[in-house]
Amino acid sequence: AQSVTQLDSHVSVSEGTPVLLRCNYSSSYSPSLFWYVQHPNKGLQLLLKYTSAATLVKGINGFEAEFKKSETSFHLTKPSAHMSDAAEYFCVVSRSYNTDKLIFGTGTRLQVFP
């Protein structure tokens, strides 16, 4: 069975400060891991994905995540938050083949203050 736990339901940062959104996963298989973002009234957009290649994954809009097998973590980071980063972020796991269903975490709402 697979699952993800997002450790924070809300994160607030000031513009220009670092962002850290935490995610731990559990998987019986070698997992694929993703971060999706949802802006208000928009669909879910893929930020980045890990599929057993490099453990440090770079995504869009300056986000990156590091796969740490020993800690079963896949935390999302960004060096400097922008107002446009305010959104809901979902950590997602699936089995390692491309077409498997996605298992979502509960989401972290990121607020960015000026």
Place this chain on the structure above:
Amino acid sequence: EPEVTQTPSHQVTQMGQEVILRCVPISNHLYFYWYRQILGQKVEFLVSFYNNEISEKSEIFDDQFSVERPDGSNFTLKIRSTKLEDSAMYFCASLTGTSSEAFFGQGTRLTVV
């Protein structure tokens, strides 16, 4: 940029009525999915569809639910007799199969009253 489109964006229906949620996946995609998110809860997998048949379904996807790809472009989710607990945001997704990137629509908010 190609995108997945869903209609309607919001639907209100009376309990017991049938609803059909529509999705137009990206044209060269082969795998199709429905997910739902009840307010305040996590996004949950409902069903996956490939080669004109269901490839996997969750426990949520009972006999009240069905999916169809009637004309090679649309992908629909039908709920035969809606219940209050079916109120949720429903997301359609598609992917090529050669990439693991699933593209999601904006969702349909279904409200059952």
